[in-house]
Amino acid sequence: MAGVSQLKVEVRLFASYRERAGTARLDLDLPDGSTIADAAAKLLQAHPAITNDPTRLVVAVNQEYQEHDHPLQDGDEVALIPPVSGGSR
Amino acid sequence: MIEISDGPLDPEALTARVRRNSNGAVVTFLGTTRDSTDGRSVLHLEYEAYRPMADRKLAEVADEMRKRWGVEDVAIAHRLGRLEIADVSLVVAVASPHRADAFAACQYAVDRIKQVVPIWKKEFFQDGEIWVGSEREHHLAGS
Numbered sequence: 463m464a465g466v467s468q469l470k471v472e473v474r475l476f477a478s479y480r481e482r483a484g485t486a487r488l489d490l491d492l493p494d495g496s497t498i499a500d501a502a503a504k505l506l507q508a509h510p511a512i513t514n515d516p517t518r519l520v521v522a523v524n525q526e527y528q529e530h531d532h533p534l535q536d537g538d539e540v541a542l543i544p545p546v547s548g549g550s551r
Numbered sequence: 552m553i554e555i556s557d558g559p560l561d562p563e564a565l566t567a568r569v570r571r572n573s574n575g576a577v578v579t580f581l582g583t584t585r586d587s588t589d590g591r592s593v594l595h596l597e598y599e600a601y602r603p604m605a606d607r608k609l610a611e612v613a614d615e616m617r618k619r620w621g622v623e624d625v626a627i628a629h630r631l632g633r634l635e636i637a638d639v640s641l642v643v644a645v646a647s648p649h650r651a652d653a654f655a656a657c658q659y660a661v662d663r664i665k666q667v668v669p670i671w672k673k674e675f676f677q678d679g680e681i682w683v684g685s686e687r688e689h690h691l692a693g694s
Contacts, residue, residue, distance in 0.1 A: 477671035525604035
C-alpha cells in the first residue's frame, strides 16, 4: 500500500443491474477522495453490462440518494438503483 | 403505518386502521397484478426491494402527505416476492375530515412511491421476462 490512502466501499446491486452483473454485492477499493462517479467508473470497467450510460445512474449512499460528485467514505454502502417504475401504470 | 410484507396484504384491515370518528372520507388505493402488458399475457410477477431503504422511503412519503394535506391517518403496505394475477401488490389508505384531501394525498402517494421507493417489478411471460423500467428484455431463449 506504500502510503497510498485507500477506502473500501460495499456495492449493492438490484433487479436488472444484479442480473446483468451476476452478483448482488461486491467490494470496491478506491483511492481516498473518490466520488460516486469514480466508483461507478471502476465498477463499470468490471461489469460493463450494467449500463452503457453511467451518467444516468441513480445511486444511494448509506440508503440516501446522492449526486455523482458526492465524496465516499471508507465503509460506505453504495447502491445502484435501477429505474423504479413498478406497480400499475 | 408502513408495512413491507412477503405475504398477502389485507386491504380491509389497513382501511380499518385509518378510520376515525373525526374523518369524513376514506380513500383506499389497491395496486393489483394485471394479466397483460402491451398485448402479451403475464403469467406472474416478482417484486424485489432494497431494505431498509424502501421502508424509510415509504415513511417519507407518508410524512410528505401529512405535511402537504394535513392527513394524519395513513396506511401504506407493499408486497414483495411472487404475485399471481389479481393479487394486491400495493395498498395506500388515507382518511381525512373532507374528501378532497384524502383523494389528493392518495394519488400523490401512489405516484411518489413509483418515483422514490426502491422496489422493482419483474414480469414473467410465456417466452421471456423483463424488469419493468429496464430498457432490455431477457428472453428465455437467449439466456
